[in-house]
Amino acid sequence: MVCRSAKLSNSVGAIGAVSACVLGLVGLLSAAHHPESAVISIPWLLWHGSLSVAVDSLGALFLFAVFVLSALAAVYGLEYLRHYYGKKNIGSAWFFFNALVAGMVAVLVARNAILFLVAWEAMSVSSFFLVLFEGEKKNVAKAGLIYLIATHIGTLFLLVMFALLSAGSGSFDFTAWKAAAPGFMPSLIFLCALIGFGTKAGFMPLHIWLPEAHPAAPSHVSAIMSGVMIKTGIYGLLRVITFLGVPCAWWGYLLIGIGIVSGILGVLFALAQHDFKRLLAYHSIENIGIIAMGIGLGVLGMSNNNSLLMVFGLSAGLLHVVNHAFFKGLLFLGAGAVLHTTGTREIDALGGLFKKMPVTGFCFLIGAAAICGLPPLNGFISEFLIYFASFKSMNAATAVVIVSLGVVASLALIGGLAVACFTKVFGIIFLGEPRSAHCQKAHEPGLFMRFAMEFLACACVFIGLASPFLISIFSGIVVDITGAAPADIEPVISAAIHPLLYVSVVALSLYAVSLLIALLRRFLLGGRPVERSVTWDCGYARPHARMQYSASSFAQPIVDFFKGILRTQKHAPKISEYFPDSSSFKTETADLFSETLFRPALGFIHRIAEKLTWIQHGQLQVYILYILFTLIALFIWKLR
Amino acid sequence: MILEKILQVIVVLAFSPFLFGVINRTKAFFAGRKGSPLLQLYYDLFKLLRKGAVYSKTTTWIFVAGPIVSLAAVIAASLMIPFAGYPALISFEGDLVLLIYLLGLARFFTVIAALDTGSSFEGMGASREVQFAVFSEPALFLSLAALARLTGHVSLSGIFSSTAMNSWIAYGPLVLLLAGALFIVFLAENCRIPVDDPNTHLELTMIHEVMVLDHGGPDFAYILFGAAIKFWILGALLTGIFFGTYSRGWAIDGVVFITGMIFLAIIVGVAESILARLRLLKIPHFLMSAFALSVVALLLTLGQL
Numbered sequence: 001m002v003c004r005s006a007k008l009s010n011s012v013g014a015i016g017a018v019s020a021c022v023l024g025l026v027g028l029l030s031a032a033h034h035p036e037s038a039v040i041s042i043p044w045l046l047w048h049g050s051l052s053v054a055v056d057s058l059g060a061l062f063l064f065a066v067f068v069l070s071a072l073a074a075v076y077g078l079e080y081l082r083h084y085y086g087k088k089n090i091g092s093a094w095f096f097f098n099a100l101v102a103g104m105v106a107v108l109v110a111r112n113a114i115l116f117l118v119a120w121e122a123m124s125v126s127s128f129f130l131v132l133f134e135g136e137k138k139n140v141a142k143a144g145l146i147y148l149i150a151t152h153i154g155t156l157f158l159l160v161m162f163a164l165l166s167a168g169s170g171s172f173d174f175t176a177w178k179a180a181a182p183g184f185m186p187s188l189i190f191l192c193a194l195i196g197f198g199t200k201a202g203f204m205p206l207h208i209w210l211p212e213a214h215p216a217a218p219s220h221v222s223a224i225m226s227g228v229m230i231k232t233g234i235y236g237l238l239r240v241i242t243f244l245g246v247p248c249a250w251w252g253y254l255l256i257g258i259g260i261v262s263g264i265l266g267v268l269f270a271l272a273q274h275d276f277k278r279l280l281a282y283h284s285i286e287n288i289g290i291i292a293m294g295i296g297l298g299v300l301g302m303s304n305n306n307s308l309l310m311v312f313g314l315s316a317g318l319l320h321v322v323n324h325a326f327f328k329g330l331l332f333l334g335a336g337a338v339l340h341t342t343g344t345r346e347i348d349a350l351g352g353l354f355k356k357m358p359v360t361g362f363c364f365l366i367g368a369a370a371i372c373g374l375p376p377l378n379g380f381i382s383e384f385l386i387y388f389a390s391f392k393s394m395n396a397a398t399a400v401v402i403v404s405l406g407v408v409a410s411l412a413l414i415g416g417l418a419v420a421c422f423t424k425v426f427g428i429i430f431l432g433e434p435r436s437a438h439c440q441k442a443h444e445p446g447l448f449m450r451f452a453m454e455f456l457a458c459a460c461v462f463i464g465l466a467s468p469f470l471i472s473i474f475s476g477i478v479v480d481i482t483g484a485a486p487a488d489i490e491p492v493i494s495a496a497i498h499p500l501l502y503v504s505v506v507a508l509s510l511y512a513v514s515l516l517i518a519l520l521r522r523f524l525l526g527g528r529p530v531e532r533s534v535t536w537d538c539g540y541a542r543p544h545a546r547m548q549y550s551a552s553s554f555a556q557p558i559v560d561f562f563k564g565i566l567r568t569q570k571h572a573p574k575i576s577e578y579f580p581d582s583s584s585f586k587t588e589t590a591d592l593f594s595e596t597l598f599r600p601a602l603g604f605i606h607r608i609a610e611k612l613t614w615i616q617h618g619q620l621q622v623y624i625l626y627i628l629f630t631l632i633a634l635f636i637w638k639l640r
Numbered sequence: 641m642i643l644e645k646i647l648q649v650i651v652v653l654a655f656s657p658f659l660f661g662v663i664n665r666t667k668a669f670f671a672g673r674k675g676s677p678l679l680q681l682y683y684d685l686f687k688l689l690r691k692g693a694v695y696s697k698t699t700t701w702i703f704v705a706g707p708i709v710s711l712a713a714v715i716a717a718s719l720m721i722p723f724a725g726y727p728a729l730i731s732f733e734g735d736l737v738l739l740i741y742l743l744g745l746a747r748f749f750t751v752i753a754a755l756d757t758g759s760s761f762e763g764m765g766a767s768r769e770v771q772f773a774v775f776s777e778p779a780l781f782l783s784l785a786a787l788a789r790l791t792g793h794v795s796l797s798g799i800f801s802s803t804a805m806n807s808w809i810a811y812g813p814l815v816l817l818l819a820g821a822l823f824i825v826f827l828a829e830n831c832r833i834p835v836d837d838p839n840t841h842l843e844l845t846m847i848h849e850v851m852v853l854d855h856g857g858p859d860f861a862y863i864l865f866g867a868a869i870k871f872w873i874l875g876a877l878l879t880g881i882f883f884g885t886y887s888r889g890w891a892i893d894g895v896v897f898i899t900g901m902i903f904l905a906i907i908v909g910v911a912e913s914i915l916a917r918l919r920l921l922k923i924p925h926f927l928m929s930a931f932a933l934s935v936v937a938l939l940l941t942l943g944q945l
Contacts, residue, residue: 365702373741375741390785395789416775416778420770423766432756498733509719513715535698535699536757549760549766554767556767
């Protein structure tokens with residue numbers, strides 16, 4: 001990264017990232033064939049443990065998503081960053097990109113708490129610098145700061161958690177940890193993990209950094225952050241659960257509750273946004289909610305010894321991790337292509353882009369349908385598994401039935417709201433007539449950017465069709481998480497193969513019937529008059545593109561219905577004359593939790609901290625005295 | 641057996657447009673008119689299939705794909721609908737989820753095809769359509785969950801082959817609550833009064849009709865046919881509760897079931913004749929009542945089993 005040439009560093013950075021990812025994927029394949037070779041442990045200069053890394057099937061699943069998405073994002077970034085030649089330091093952007101990917105990989109393979117935390121910090125800090133790529137903008141700088149603070153509050157809880165975990169054995173090696181005795185301790189560790197990892201994953205109400213930081217980063221980085229980086233939080237939570245023995249039932253209930261709140265509020269706030277990257281960021285919270293619901297059902301199954309709930313809950317959550325990486329990555333890359341050529345993130349300023357960028361539009365459409373959980377795409381498969389687990393437990397204990405019904409109703413609500421949100425995004429950005437001059441510059445991106453999007457779109461279609469053959473992968477992962485015998489898991493998972501096979505059959509018949517109907521239409525219209533005319537406008541003489549329905553008007557009925565939660569602010573001057581000449585209207589929806597929870601709480605801390613300013617007066621000598629006193633106090637405590 | 645299943649699909653596809661004729665005849669009877677022929681929708685479909693088409697310059701291929709994908713999705717969904725308590729052609733555990741999501745796919749494509757025209761009327765209709773779906777989908781899911789809990793089956797064919805006449809008498813109040821919930825969802829999803837009026841002539845007040853204003857020719861035929869099949873699909877869920885299997889043979893049960901569907905169409909016609917449309921702002925509340933009914937039904941199942 002020493003070279004000064006933007007062009008060279010662009011190529012070197014991208015090629016480095018891609019080749020590393022491809023090598024990583026090859027490594028994963030060989031690890032899958034020889035699991036015993038996938039462990040490296042060497043003594044470390046640091047105390048209490050060794051530098052050990054390993055790949056098991058839980059880590060491998062996340063690694064797979066990281067390698068695939070990072071490689072594609074690097075290919076995409078190669079073209080995306082050309083735009084910034086001469087304006088930005090491309091070399092440092094690639095340095096932090098590679099550091100972020102390396103950090104994620106290290107987090108996923110680390111088997112030592114210190115190594116894990118170092119990797120975790122490397123990941124967080126490098127993504128912080130990537131968020132600050134356009135740090136000269138005021139809102140970007142603010143977003144970066146919020147992210148940095150939030151991620152370190154999370155890390156604080158992780159420090160406590162690892163300290164508690166290692167307290168029993170005195171070692172920081174994961175392998176040395178044994179399940180703590182049931183009681184207070186595992187629950188405390190779980191809560192620390194939930195807050196620490198939940199901050200990274202974006203569980204509500206710990207998500208407030210996410211809608212700020214994700215839109216601020218360059219789009220290929222947004223794709224990685226949303227697609228895979230926040231999933232390291234899910235990975236961490238699952239990894240910690242493996243150390244805690246049999247989980248308590250309330251952990252499952254709590255996770256499901258968090259999932260339902262994050263899912264519903266995430267999609268509701270997404271619907272109220274006008275900035276499409278911010279909207280996508282809120283959708284990441286929604287999808288993390290769906291993942292949390294799946295994992296919560298799985299944890300509940302682990303504690304109740306209900307193997308059906310356990311296997312399908314965990315598999316659904318984990319499959320959704322991969323699915324979300326693909327379709328959200330795709331959507332962020334598509335959004336980047338739109339932003340790249342039009343220069344605006346305002347949905348209502350766009351329109352009619354489908355004609356100018358048909359490939360991007362089509363890929364975005366596939367991503368949009370997939371994130372809504374619509375068949376025959378991949379999003380449906382993971383949501384289907386959650387529904388399947390819930391419906392299959394309709395005859396379990398009453399508490400489980402009530403929770404399952406809550407999950408079913410919430411998922412249905414989320415599905416309906418997601419359709420509303422993505423018909424809005426796709427319909428307003430890509431369809432209709434251009435709403436402003438921004439759209440004139442729009443054009444199809446080049447080969448590299450298109451390739452990354454096309455690949456991800458194909459992956460969404462492929463998983464939607466091949467699910468019956470992919471589902472058995474999850475038996476190994478469930479074994480890794482729960483410690484159950486493979487012989488107990490495999491028959492349960494194979495119960496899903498039959499329904500999924502039928503889902504694929506219906507999906508294929510859907511494609512076939514569509515094709516047949518399309519051919520019939522072509523046959524019928526052959527030789528008949530087919531004309532082009534204007535859209536029906538009730539005979540209005542001079543229609544204008546600005547008369548079209550806008551994104552805010554499309555979402556208004558739902559936003560108004562949920563105004564108690566969304567608290568959308570409307571700004572419009574009061575019209576007093578009979579013939580007003582100009583007027584304006586603006587709505588904005590601030591985050592519920594940052595306004596009602598964090599702002600008052602931080603204000604309170606701020607006021608208390610102000611009372612302590614007399615300790616901090618800027619005299620270095622006295623500060624050194626503080627340190628000295630502290631050291632003496634610690635010595636006395638240690639020698640006592 | 642497989643022959644009967646294929647025959648069931650053909651019956652659904654061939655017979656569903658007939659029900660719209662029944663509704664219109666019922667409404668004509670109440671209005672004191674003679675009414676259009678019972679087979680009017682068939683005539684309309686064939687007329688439209690023979691026509692050319694006019695497309696707006698604003699539209700892209702999404703506009704053409706909308707009716708095609710929507711029709712394909714409802715046809716795929718119709719493969720999973722049990723007939724007179726006999727298993728459907730495709731039946732598996734969890735098929736009810738796929739069914740509802742296929743209807744969601746149809747809606748997604750209808751809505752984006754509407755937005756493709758750039759017309760503010762169609763945008764308005766699309767916006768209303770997605771709003772009402774937000775409330776009707778959870779109600780539909782919970783109603784089916786109550787049926788799943790009641791019968792112990794997770795597939796539509798399993799549910800509807802076990803809710804025979806004798807069982808719904810045993811669970812009378814519960815089944816009536818569910819029927820109420822399903823009927824509200826059925827009216828809303830099929831754009832009938834009191835949610836939407838298929839006969840309205842003002843673009844501003846339309847919901848479903850306005851989304852398809854710019855479609856014509858074979859595309860519009862696909863839309864009308866898709867609406868008829870969707871009417872059958874959701875109607876069959878409702879009729880299936882009351883007209884289960886009596887095991888007097890496929891043919892007799894089938895005739896009874898079709899009579900039940902015709903009866904449902906007459907009820908819709910009567911409702912359209914005696915009810916007025918709700919104000920648009922009140923429709924979410926109406927749909928929430930379906931949700932509430934299904935929740936109460938579920939509470940009853942919790943007590944009963």
